[in-house]
Amino acid sequence: MLNISRIHHINIRSTPEKLDETRDFYRDILGMVEGYRQPFKGHGYWMWRDDHPWVHISTTGTKDNPVLQPESMDAGFGHIAFESTGYEDFKKLLAEKGMKYEEHPTPDKDLMQIFFPDPNGVVVEMVFDIAEVEAAKANHSAAAE
DSSP states (O other): OOOOSSSSOEEEEEEEGHHHHHHHHHHHHTEEEEEOOOOOOSOOEEEEEEEEEEEEEEEOOOOTTTTOOGGGGGOOEEEOOOOOOOOOHHHHHHHHHTOOOOEOOOOTEEEEEEEEOOOOSSSSEEEHHHHHHHHHHHHHHHHHO
């Protein structure tokens, strides 16, 4: 039986002009580091965190391979979600970087979601446990009194 325990990695296709900006985004906003990348054809980066390759950034390919670069790939995909902690610090970082974002609790109110785009227009979602969010808000309220 198939058992999937976590995301191994996601692939972000970037134009050559935005390749470094995309690497910098995942480094500066999500705290990943550039790590080992196999010698694939074309340029790109592997972005690592906690000894795991989470994001593979590569340049857009030609349309001659329907599996690796299908005609529909330019349409992109919905979003990437990362399970997260450090809600308060992350919101401060977004403010410092001038990042526009949307914040919504999940319908069951168990999680808080923060959505924002990377340099290629890919929507990134950070998911925080609602208990952490409520604790941060309670700390702010107590400090304001």
